Structure formats: C-alpha cells, structure tokens
Amino acid sequence: MKTIYNSNMEITINLKKRKKLEFIVELLQSFDYVEIIDLEKEETQLPKEHRDLLDERLKRIEDGKVSFKSWENIKGKYEKVI
Numbered sequence: 001m002k003t004i005y006n007s008n009m010e011i012t013i014n015l016k017k018r019k020k021l022e023f024i025v026e027l028l029q030s031f032d033y034v035e036i037i038d039l040e041k042e043e044t045q046l047p048k049e050h051r052d053l054l055d056e057r058l059k060r061i062e063d064g065k066v067s068f069k070s071w072e073n074i075k076g077k078y079e080k081v082i
Contacts, residue, residue, distance in 0.1 A: 015021040028034045046054070060066045 013021075013024065015024065025036060028036060057066075
C-alpha cells in the first residue's frame with residue numbers, strides 16, 4: 001500500500017445536522033495545521049475575462065441569439081442511448 005502525503009489538501013464536508021458540523025469544526029480548529037475557510041463568507045471575485053465572457057453570453061441570451069433545450073430533453077436523449 002502506497003501512502004501519498006500532500007501538504008496542501010482541500011476537503012469539503014457536507015453535514016446535514018448543524019450540531020455535528022459545529023462539533024467537527026471545533027475539533028478541526030484544535031489542530032494548528034488546519035485552516036478553515038467559510039466559503040459563504042469568502043468574497044470571491046471573478047477574473048475580468050470570466051466576467052466579460054459571462055456578460056457576452058448574457059447579452060446573446062437577451063438578444064435572442066441563442067436557444068436552449070431543457071435538461072429533461074437532453075437527459076432523455078442520452079438515456080435512450082444507454
């Protein structure tokens with residue numbers, strides 16, 4: 001068995017019960033090598049090129065230059081193949 005150690009690892013934890021989340025966060029905070037980042041509080045800024053690309057796509061939608069198919073339509077197409 002080979003073990004790989006990574007000095008910069010990110011983990012996402014999804015817990016349904018708030019009480020358990022608080023316990024786990026408190027436990028993790030007790031380790032000096034763990035940094036907890038609250039993504040809901042983290043202000044993320046898109047790079048300018050991403051914002052420009054999204055603005056361009058939104059403009060095409062507003063101008064009626066693109067059309068969409070529903071997810072159910074697409075999913076049904078590929079479920080028939082399987």
